[in-house]
Amino acid sequence: MPRAKNLLKESVLSFSIMLILLLINFSKMHVILAADEASNNNQLEKPAKYSKFFDEKKKWCDSLVITCNDFRFNTATQEFINNRLGMKGTYDYISIPGSIRNLLDRNTRDLVLNKFGVSVLLHHVKRVIILGHQDCRIGYGGTKNFKETLDEYKTVCKDLKKARTRMGIRFPHLKVYLYYIAILSENHQRVYNFEQIM
Numbered sequence: 001m002p003r004a005k006n007l008l009k010e011s012v013l014s015f016s017i018m019l020i021l022l023l024i025n026f027s028k029m030h031v032i033l034a035a036d037e038a039s040n041n042n043q044l045e046k047p048a049k050y051s052k053f054f055d056e057k058k059k060w061c062d063s064l065v066i067t068c069n070d071f072r073f074n075t076a077t078q079e080f081i082n083n084r085l086g087m088k089g090t091y092d093y094i095s096i097p098g099s100i101r102n103l104l105d106r107n108t109r110d111l112v113l114n115k116f117g118v119s120v121l122l123h124h125v126k127r128v129i130i131l132g133h134q135d136c137r138i139g140y141g142g143t144k145n146f147k148e149t150l151d152e153y154k155t156v157c158k159d160l161k162k163a164r165t166r167m168g169i170r171f172p173h174l175k176v177y178l179y180y181i182a183i184l185s186e187n188h189q190r191v192y193n194f195e196q197i198m
């Protein structure tokens with residue numbers, strides 16, 4: 001009998017320990033959940049801090065810039081759009097591999113136009129700037145794929161114009177401006193030339 005009593009005592013003790021551990025875990029979980037809730041509440045309150053951003057959003061942006069994602073042209077392109085065209089803060093910026101090639105390719109045309117359409121409709125876009133560039137490896141296999149620089153220039157410009165026509169068919173209210181970016185060398189420095197294609 002004393003052995004049975006001991007067993008009973010041990011069982012009660014084990015059960016009590018388990019219960020205490022469970023209670024500790026539960027209270028921990030409660031604290032974590034409460035902390036999460038608090039941080040969620042903070043997140044909900046945060047936008048007030050950025051109210052200026054949301055107010056500005058109501059002004060929309062009237063332009064869409066479409067360019068290739070080639071990193072070599074990114075800084076120069078942003079500088080051109082922001083400073084020389086004076087459009088800083090007023091445009092959506094879409095950079096896709098090969099730029100307009102995606103617009104002319106039957107397989108990707110609809111997808112790309114639909115994505116552009118979201119931007120055009122949501123942000124009340126009225127003007128589109130499309131840029132093509134020299135040595136576009138993704139779109140044309142690079143300069144090495146052309147016999148002469150002039151051939152490359154003519155090909156990209158022709159495609160830019162085709163892209164403008166496509167955009168015009170889909171979004172007749174848009175004004176489309178085209179630019180060709182050439183890489184020049186001045187005093188052993190790389191210089192980017194932005195030429196408007198009419």
Ligand SMILES: [Zn+2]
Nearest residue numbers: 068070098136
């Ligand atoms: Zn490119």
